[in-house]
Amino acid sequence: xxxxxxxxxxxxxxxxxxxxxxxxxxxxxxxxxxxxxxxxxxxxxxxxxxxxxxxxxxxxxxxxxxxxxxxxxxxxxxxxxxxxxxxxxxxxxxxxxxxxxxxxxxxxxxxxxxxxxxxxxxxxxxxxxxxxxxxxxxxxxxxxxxxxxxxxxxxxxxxxxxxxxxxxxxxxxxxxxxxxxxxxxxxxxxxxxxxxxxxxxxxxxxxxxxxxxxxxxxxxxxxxxxxxxxxxxxxxxxxxxxxxxxxxxxxxxxxxxxxxxxxxxxxxxxxxxxxxxxxxxxxxxxxxxxxxxxxxxxxxxxxxxxxxxxxxxxxxxxxxxxxxxxxxxxxxxxxxxxxxxxxxxxxxxxxxxxxxxx
Amino acid sequence: xxxxxxxxxxxxxxxxxxxxxxxxxxxxxxxxxxxxxxxxxxxxxxxxxxxxxxxxxxxxxxxxxxxxxxxxxxxxxxxxxxxxxxxxxxxxxxxxxxxxxxxxxxxxxxxxxxx
Numbered sequence: 001x002x003x004x005x006x007x008x009x010x011x012x013x014x015x016x017x018x019x020x021x022x023x024x025x026x027x028x029x030x031x032x033x034x035x036x037x038x039x040x041x042x043x044x045x046x047x048x049x050x051x052x053x054x055x056x057x058x059x060x061x062x063x064x065x066x067x068x069x070x071x072x073x074x075x076x077x078x079x080x081x082x083x084x085x086x087x088x089x090x091x092x093x094x095x096x097x098x099x100x101x102x103x104x105x106x107x108x109x110x111x112x113x114x115x116x117x118x119x120x121x122x123x124x125x126x127x128x129x130x131x132x133x134x135x136x137x138x139x140x141x142x143x144x145x146x147x148x149x150x151x152x153x154x155x156x157x158x159x160x161x162x163x164x165x166x167x168x169x170x171x172x173x174x175x176x177x178x179x180x181x182x183x184x185x186x187x188x189x190x191x192x193x194x195x196x197x198x199x200x201x202x203x204x205x206x207x208x209x210x211x212x213x214x215x216x217x218x219x220x221x222x223x224x225x226x227x228x229x230x231x232x233x234x235x236x237x238x239x240x241x242x243x244x245x246x247x248x249x250x251x252x253x254x255x256x257x258x259x260x261x262x263x264x265x266x267x268x269x270x271x272x273x274x275x276x277x278x279x280x281x282x283x284x285x286x287x288x289x290x291x292x293x294x295x296x297x298x299x300x301x302x303x304x305x306x307x308x309x310x311x312x313x314x315x316x317x318x319x320x321x322x323x324x325x326x327x328x329x330x331x332x333x334x335x336x337x338x339x340x341x342x343x344x345x346x347x348x349x350x351x352x353x354x355x356x357x358x
Numbered sequence: 359x360x361x362x363x364x365x366x367x368x369x370x371x372x373x374x375x376x377x378x379x380x381x382x383x384x385x386x387x388x389x390x391x392x393x394x395x396x397x398x399x400x401x402x403x404x405x406x407x408x409x410x411x412x413x414x415x416x417x418x419x420x421x422x423x424x425x426x427x428x429x430x431x432x433x434x435x436x437x438x439x440x441x442x443x444x445x446x447x448x449x450x451x452x453x454x455x456x457x458x459x460x461x462x463x464x465x466x467x468x469x470x471x472x473x
Contacts, residue, residue: 227422227423228421260438260451261439261451263418263441268422268424
């Protein structure tokens, strides 16, 4: 089993600051535990983290490689876990691209030395300052030389949808390195990001977590398809993470319908967008929507747009809304399980996963 | 031997922009594209719109971020904008759909459609 979404936490900020270039270290130190990252307007109403996890001396779960290996990999039977930056991925929403670039470099080096070196079952995600796409591309090229990093990680919150031409250097660098680009929900409305959802700022965390985090993923998906990103980069794959998947058939069918009528705007789209998505876009399973007894409807609709081939398992350890692997396994149709838990990730990441026992 | 049905005058076609007539029991619309006339069944296979009320335009093509108009002339349905190749009747936006097309010509100021 391959877990595509494990979130390593920064426990002691000083551990990360050691990787920040000396000239910027004092600024980051002055920001305290936030590291200058944009903050949410709420504290979490329950807890950002599962409450059963071991907490390091700093009180933060998931901040030590040996603990994460035990709790995220051993406990659920995962062979590999991909470490996606948690709050740090919102560095691309910082006002200063220079701070963001420094933090991205530090985070990538911290992941390599403190996590990937610590356990060979971890794989890395490259964070980059998306608000400065040229700098982001340079960082992708630098880190991609370490083949333990398996994808580029962008955050859902953004100034514009990622199909916009300003972001092309990021996708070009990823495609050149043979890396998928993962877009993980989060950060919508924070820092320099556009407001979530298109109807103004939500009142509650529950609204943000329902609308913001899925609407951004929808927006990026539709944008990438409409701009012809996959026509530009025929080998590029995109992994959309934690934005939900129940909406996917409806959005793709709506986009196909609109494409028939409105293709003059995007005449480079010679194939139905849903067909392009099926070939190029993958989705992580968590949070797999609860259907109140209608799983058959959910899976039939997902099958109509390419499941199980488009789905990769993710747990979202150590968050409060994580999906326990056996729970996901038991819900999936039996004939989907191998593909979702293992084979699709192997196909997506290829050699960078290393040799994995089935 | 093809038989031709007189569906109106060129003058009427120019004035109205289209002619509509019954040909072989079906409603057929005639549209003009420069000096050429085209006849199609006047019913879009998508939702049934009167196709003859659509516009003739050049369909765009291109690579991502670039636009060109290589020359395919299409009839654009007046309802949802789906486009039909005037020569073949093929719907270029849904390969499952096609509208019947009829031979049409102008002779001595009259518009004739193959019956």
